[in-house]
Amino acid sequence: MDANATVFTSTLASIKYGAANVPPQLEYVVDTIAQASAWQLVLTLFAVLVAYDQFRYVWQKGSIVGPAWKMPFIGPFLQSVNPKFEEYHAKWLSGPLSCVSVFHKFVVIASTRDMARKVFNSPAFVKPCVVDVAHKLLGADNWVFLDGKAHVEYRKGLNGLFTRKALEIYLPGQEAIYNRYFEKWLQESKEAGKPVAWMPNFREIITAVSCRTFVGHYISEEAVKKIADDYWLITAALELVNFPIILPFTKTYYGKKAADMVLAEFSKCAAKSKVRMAAGGEITCITDAWVKNMLDSEAWREAEKKGEIPEGMEKPNPLVRVFSDYEIAQTVFTFLFASQDATSSAATWLFQTMAQRPEILDRVRDENLKVRNGDIHAAVTLEQLESMTYSRAVVRELLRYRPPVLMTPYQAKKAFPISEDYTVPKGAMVIATTYMALRDPEVYKNPDEFDPERYYSGDAEEKGAKNFLVFGTGPHYCIGQHYAQLNLVLMLGKASLLMDWKHHPTPLSEEIEVFATIFPKDHCPLTFEKRQW
């Protein structure tokens, strides 16, 4: 017999259960279990788990607003599968901090400007978490999941791709896409002969312009079309909570297939760019700019190793390592992932909102004509784009009025004291909300009205400096925000010169559908005609 066994045997242990050493006080419990049927055991276990789930929820909820109890285990899962703007809105109105618990996930919603900013600006406590399936779609080793110093370092290597100098290089490609697609739109609208829900066309044109900016001419038109067609499968897979494994023929399955296709296309583009840039090609897109930075960094390192820096050789800033084709594809995919839905949403609302306000669109048109010296086909420089203060005010106001990204999810890396009274538990999801800050009546007079004047002649920019959370803030703020806004200015300006369009309102036109970002529920019925001057 094991010597320790005697040492640790309680004097109270019963002889009835022999080697099990059951104290007499527990005999009743053990007897009951021994005599219970399998069903009774299962039901008891279930009841214990339900009680634990409730207790954990109530404990995590603490003092903040939220349902008094949760639907056992699943919580409001069914609502999260088909999210309604009105339900989110009610939640934001319910308090600065509120909560829900879906399955095992405890979610804290930070609604006010200050609470949202606290989330964005607390990298010591939180990290971006996207949704579970994003790791599977983008690759768990993707840079967007990096945190702290590793994230800062990686991002430094990408900043050069979004400087003014870089944005200027991408402009001709954007112009070319808009010229081609607007022709196509005129044709399609004429052939349809009736209003058509234009949202899918906005999604397609934004995919095309993004692909041109990101991977230039390395991608074929067919591949762009395929990405545009399949991209919504990726968006559809991004539910707040997914089943932990990807089952065949589910949304996540199709989303993963589409993501793999995009990654394979972008990997091919990276390989082609490497060959062309090594042969001294000009930069035409983001991939080229990044590859050139890699080649220059390599050349610098070799020269340094040899101890001979040729005259005129400049040290690349930043010095970057050489990335594999797949790594480049992964990063370029994050740009598409981050921009596709948000920019399509903004473009859809922009065209709808402008069609409803012809006097504003006329002012945009006038400004665009003037900057092009009366030539509707003239290409614009970055400086000219930036000089169009009224058009920029329109885009800025549109983004305030219809912010594409309503919520940005983060995850608490450790207990996060978000307010004096409440600490977000470790592991919880904590969501920074943009909407309430952008509709704050103290900062924006008549916040529910679309009024570009507030950015043109008013003080919304300064007064709302802390409220404009459309692109986030803190270490993860949107890297593409200047590109995104100028791209929308370009798109609207060119459209205003080349086309007239009409919106055909329905009762659903101002209702908001949440599909990762936001869209009018009727998907924006429009007709287009060539503009006669």
Ligand code: HEM
């Ligand atoms: C209207 C269009 C866009 C909107 C509303 C938007 C909004 C946002 C928001 C809210 C975030 C999260 C920021 C945070 O957590 O603080 C974000 C991050 C990001 N955005 Fe955008 N975005 C847009 C377009 C773009 C474009 C065009 C690109 C790329 C070309 C881009 C690339 C990114 C990336 C890479 C991140 C993650 C940055 C990081 O984690 O360091 N976005 N964006």
